[in-house]
Amino acid sequence: xxxxxxxxxFQIIQEMMENAEIxxxxxxxxxxxxxxxxxxxxxxxxxxxxxKGTKLNVDLKSLGYDVIAFIGIYLExxxxxxxxxxELRKIPQIVRLNYTTGNYSMFAExxxxxxxxxxFVLHDELQKIKGIERTExxxxxxxxxxxxxxxxxx
Amino acid sequence: xxxxxxxxxFQIIQEMMENAEIxxxxxxxxxxxxxxxxxxxxxxxxxxxxxKGTKLNVDLKSLGYDVIAFIGIYLExxxxxxxxxxELRKIPQIVRLNYTTGNYSMFAExxxxxxxxxxFVLHDELQKIKGIERTExxxxxxxxxxxxxxxxxx
DNA sequence: ATTGAAAGAGTCTCAGT
DNA sequence: ACTGAGACTCTTTCAAT
Numbered sequence: 001x002x003x004x005x006x007x008x009x010f011q012i013i014q015e016m017m018e019n020a021e022i023x024x025x026x027x028x029x030x031x032x033x034x035x036x037x038x039x040x041x042x043x044x045x046x047x048x049x050x051x052k053g054t055k056l057n058v059d060l061k062s063l064g065y066d067v068i069a070f071i072g073i074y075l076e077x078x079x080x081x082x083x084x085x086x087e088l089r090k091i092p093q094i095v096r097l098n099y100t101t102g103n104y105s106m107f108a109e110x111x112x113x114x115x116x117x118x119x120f121v122l123h124d125e126l127q128k129i130k131g132i133e134r135t136e137x138x139x140x141x142x143x144x145x146x147x148x149x150x151x152x153x154x
Numbered sequence: 155x156x157x158x159x160x161x162x163x164f165q166i167i168q169e170m171m172e173n174a175e176i177x178x179x180x181x182x183x184x185x186x187x188x189x190x191x192x193x194x195x196x197x198x199x200x201x202x203x204x205x206k207g208t209k210l211n212v213d214l215k216s217l218g219y220d221v222i223a224f225i226g227i228y229l230e231x232x233x234x235x236x237x238x239x240x241e242l243r244k245i246p247q248i249v250r251l252n253y254t255t256g257n258y259s260m261f262a263e264x265x266x267x268x269x270x271x272x273x274f275v276l277h278d279e280l281q282k283i284k285g286i287e288r289t290e291x292x293x294x295x296x297x298x299x300x301x302x303x304x305x306x307x308x
Numbered sequence: 309a310t311t312g313a314a315a316g317a318g319t320c321t322c323a324g325t
Numbered sequence: 326a327c328t329g330a331g332a333c334t335c336t337t338t339c340a341a342t
Contacts (some may be wrong), residue, residue, distance in 0.1 A: 002216060013217075016210035020174070023318060034328050039320065051217050056170035057206040058305075062156060063167075065303055070224075070254065070261055072292075085298040097298040100224065107224055111303040118226055138226075138261055144239040144251040149219055149265040151212075177335060188311050193337070310342080317336070325328080 003048050008033065010151050013050070017148040020054040027148055060111065067112040068140040071122070071131055072104035080131035087129045093121050104136070115139075149151065157202050157234065162187065164305050166195055167204070171302040174208040221266040222294040225276070226258035227286055234285035235259065241283045247275050260292070269293075 011031050016021065024035035024042075031038070038068040077086060081099055088094050096109040104121060112118040118139070126135060165185050169176065178196075179189035199205040229238060235253055242248050242262060250263040266272040272293070281288060 002218075013210065013212055020208040020210045024320095025318075028262055035319085036321090036329070037327055040327080043320090046215065050213055052211040052213055054174040054208045055172065055211050055302075056167065056174045057209050058171055058302075059204055059206050060303065062202065062204050062223065063305055064156075065305075068252070070241055070252075089299055092304040095303055096300045098222070098224075098292075098294040099296040099298060100292040100294050102290060102292040104292060106298075107294070137255060138254040138256040138258060140252040140254055140261070142253040144253060144260075145243055146250045148209075148212075149214065149249055150246040151217055151219075153278075178337095179335075189336085190312070190338095191310055194309080197337090312341095313339090315336100315338075317334105319332100319334070321332080322330095323328105325326100 003050070005045075005050075005153060007153070008037075009041055009045065010153060011046065012038060013151050014148070016042075016051075016054075017151075026082060055097060064113050065111050067115060067118050069110050069112070070138040070140070070144070071108040071126075072136040072138075073106040073108060074103075074134050075105040076131050076133045078105055084129055084131045091125050093117065116126055157204070159199075159204075159307060161307070162191075163195055163199065164259065164307060166192060167199065167305050168197075168302070171305075218267050219265050220299070221269060221272050223264050223266070223272055224292040224294070225262040225264060225280075226290040226292075227260040227262060228257075228288050229247045229259040230285050232259055238283055238285045245275060245279050 007059040008031060012027065015027060015030070028035040028038045042051060049139045073084070075081065075086075084106070085097055088097055093110050093112050094108050095111050099105070100107045110118065110121060112121065122135065122137060126132060166181065169181060169184070176187070182189040182192045185192070185200060187269040195206075196205060227238070229235065238260070239251055242251055246266050247266050248262050249265050252261045254261045255261070264272065264275060266275065276289065276291060280286060
C-alpha cells in the first residue's frame with residue numbers, strides 16, 4: 001500500500017462503494033465520528049486518487065439489456081493485441097476487455113439487448129476483425145452475485 | 155422495454171453512469187433543460203427501479219488490489235450449482251459469479267492483493283468445495299478497457 | 309411536462325480544542 | 326486530527342405555465 005490509511009478510511013470506502021448517496025452526517029453517526037471528519041477523509045482519498053468519483057447504479061435488466069456473455073478470444077499472434085483491442089473498443093456492446101494468461105489471449109464481456117444482437121456481434125462484427133483466430137462464448141444464464149471487494153489494510 | 159423513456163432519460167442515465175456527482179443544474183445546462191426537469195426525470199427513473207443508487211468509484215490498484223483473474227469452473231453435476239455458489243460466496247475475494255453456457259458451468263471473477271493470495275484461494279479454498287471438478291484460471295495482465303453499455307431506446 | 313423560486317438538506321470551511 | 330457552527334451550494338417542493 002502506497003498510502004497510510006486507517007480503519008476509518010477503509011470503512012468509509014467500503015460503505016460508499018455500496019451506497020455513495022449517504023450523507024456525511026449519517027455516515028459519521030454510523031462510524032462514530034462527526035460529519036466533518038468524514039468530509040476530510042473523503043477529500044484526502046480523492047487527493048490520493050483512491051476515490052475517483054461516483055457512478056450511477058443502473059438496473060440494466062429493466063432497460064432491456066438482458067444478455068450478458070463472456071468471450072474468450074484466441075489471437076493468431078499475441079502481437080496483434082493492440083490492434084484487435086482497438087477494433088473491439090469500437091463495438092459498443094463490448095463493455096470490458098482484458099489481456100489474459102491461459103487458454104485465451106483476451107477475455108471480453110459483452111452486454112446485449114437480446115440473443116439476436118449478440119449473434120450479430122459475434123458472427124458479423126468479430127469475424128471482420130483481422131487477427132482473431134477464433135472465439136468461445138459463454139452466455140450468462142444467471143448472475144449468482146456481483147459485489148465489491150472487501151478492502152482492508154492487511 | 156417496459157417503460158416509456160425518451161431521449162432525455164437515456165441521456166441522463168448515460169451521463170450519470172460515468173459521473174453521478176454532477177449537479178442537476180449543471181446536467182440541465184448540458185442537456186438544455188432546467189435543473190428541475192432533471193430532478194423530475196431522476197425521481198421517475200428511481201420509482202421505476204431503473205436507477206438503484208450511486209456507487210463510489212474506487213481505484214483498486216492504488217489500494218493494492220493488483221491481481222484480477224477469471225475462473226472457469228467445471229462442476230461434477232450441474233445440479234450442484236446452488237451449493238457451490240453458496241460456498242464461493244463465502245470467499246470475499248470472489249466478486250462475481252455467473253452460471254454460464256459453454257465449456258464451463260460457472261464463471262467467477264476474483265480480485266486479490268497479490269499472486270500468493272490468488273494461489274491460496276485457488277489451491278486451498280476452491281479445492282475444499284465439494285462439487286467442483288476442476289477450474290481454469292485466466293489472470294488479467296492488462297485491462298484494455300472497462301466502460302458502461304451505451305443505452306438507448308432502440 | 310417544464311420552469312423558476314422558495315424552503316429544506318447537505319457540503320465545505322474554519323476557528324477552537 | 327476531530328469537532329461544531331456558519332457560509333455556501335444543491336436538492337426538493339410547488340405554484341404557474
